[in-house]
Amino acid sequence: MSASIDIAVIAGDGIGPEVTAEAVKVLKKVTATEGVDLLLTDYKLGAEHWLATGETLPDSTIEALRGHDAILFGAVGAAPGDTSIPSGLIEREMLLKLRFSLDHYVNLRPSFLYDGVASPLADPGTIDFVVVREGTEGPYVGNGGVLRKGTPQEVATEVSVNTAYGVERVVRDGFRRASERPRKKLTYVHKHNVLVYAGHLWKRTVEAVAAEFPDVSVDYLHVDAAMIFLVTDPARFDVIVTDNLFGDIITDLAAAVTGGIGLAASGNINMDRTAPSMFEPVHGSAPDIAGQQKADPTAAILSAALLLRHLGHAGAAGRIEAAVKADIAGRSAALPRTTGAIGDAIAQAV
Amino acid sequence: MSASIDIAVIAGDGIGPEVTAEAVKVLKKVTATEGVDLLLTDYKLGAEHWLATGETLPDSTIEALRGHDAILFGAVGAAPGDTSIPSGLIEREMLLKLRFSLDHYVNLRPSFLYDGVASPLADPGTIDFVVVREGTEGPYVGNGGVLRKGTPQEVATEVSVNTAYGVERVVRDGFRRASERPRKKLTYVHKHNVLVYAGHLWKRTVEAVAAEFPDVSVDYLHVDAAMIFLVTDPARFDVIVTDNLFGDIITDLAAAVTGGIGLAASGNINMDRTAPSMFEPVHGSAPDIAGQQKADPTAAILSAALLLRHLGHAGAAGRIEAAVKADIAGRSAALPRTTGAIGDAIAQAV
């Protein structure tokens, strides 16, 4: 609730800078209106920065980032065909390193079908759920190896590491969010019929934490069954809590059924506030349309709203969300607008 | 091409026996018409069998199954709430044990949107692709463990094991199938920006095998991006090759967008024919509607067609598929029919 907020901005690659510029525009407007001082510090990171300097994310940068209240993140990643950058390097050494170093254990991804947005589903119903994706363990830990690489006898392993500590805190966060929503419904998703060790840790944890939230109803879906419901009955979901990889998969599908990743915002949240949380659109850097003012900045703008809410500025967050809602509702009639024009319209309306 | 075929039938649990009965009905009809002797041997396996005997899949049964030309499989699994059966036990100790023991390395799952079937997608386009899912390794190997179980210090791991041998044979199968289809397009799906060890084995293998199939065009999608395309542009897919877990997830979504798992057939295929292959509907045992003649036997019947094609009876397989196609085309107008009535109609038409 402080009257000043200090944000690190990592615009990144591709369309990252364009969409982040609009999010910053809206942040400036809403903080000015609310009388909140906004401090912005740009950090150059990403594929282009790596090409120029060979740096992905030095420890000194992580330390500097810790000094801010929150991080606004655009997108990183080289063009798919670009072989000058080792595939996945920036994603792992920069984006995932931030999530892990700053202990972003709640990867929060709201899914909402706005009035005026066309879903690819014929009969989507009311879609309004949030995915609480675990952000610091599971198959994302980078644990694994390769034996006899490049030979016919090669063996490659990937180890998913899951801890009671890590699962419990994210499961509790899922329950808390469910208990604060009108429907109070939690669906946990895993594949415990096959992944018995991790799956049963999740199962036992959900069962234990459920006792603390008697008003929340709980159900379980195997990840494959969740796929089916996400396209046949997405309205059934309220809060989904799931592991890092399943969450990655589910949230892209959720973004697609709610009209595309141009609208999907996310927060990488450290609920204990031992380090700044980071807010980013779910979409990637889309190098094919970069620099053309074609990208939709809405997801970046909605991510800025999540940032404000996390920092205690719920009023300002709500104003951005209302402005976005109104803007989207008018879109079907409108001509295509540039990235900047969308940002202008939303900034105007907040 | 032998004039007799010897099939092991594992009807299983829930709706398994009902839908398998219809597949057998159609098999009997088409083999009689074609002058092929059909030998059928029932095997009692599944959750009910486990409750009665404590047996999941004894080695002696696996040996007996090896004596048949192929296996027709219904569905297994207890009701979700049934706590008398350890969760996932039958799936792992029976279904997965069969896939692994009989080296079913190609889990083949065609996705086809039939005329007359409503897709949940508003504008599905022409959906006609096959997923070649790896069936014998990856996260399904049952490798992992748990440390300090039940304590706040619990650590649970799951190890995905991937071998050059295992990846290469299934990737080659994907290329071969792509090269035999008009569009000749292969999409491989993984998450190699995060799962670097397994992902790069897949990547290098695809690149190497591609050289043998210069007429096949290849593209790559991260599994999360594949989710988006499966609902926004499923027509873009021709052959998808992917790992065991990603394949599980993708094929349920593919079944959903093509009108539901009541229609999705699959083959667990040992392409080297060192053991019998097994054909099963993608759906589960659906205990909630078991014994009520409400289940759609179409997926089971289409699985029998895949079985016939695998055994060299392409003509008989084609007749079943044509009969199914015609039956489905008439469905939108028809009243709901019983499981048996659908089987009768298709058997009649082959």
Ligand SMILES: CC(C)[C@H](C(=O)O)[C@@H](O)C(=O)O
């Ligand atoms: C870029 C990639 C590493 C990342 C992930 O897999 O988490 C992205 O897909 C996401 O969902 O934020």
Ligand SMILES: CC(C)[C@H](C(=O)O)[C@@H](O)C(=O)O
């Ligand atoms: C029942 C289960 C073990 C199985 C799998 O995960 O492979 C099923 O979902 C399938 O797709 O055949």
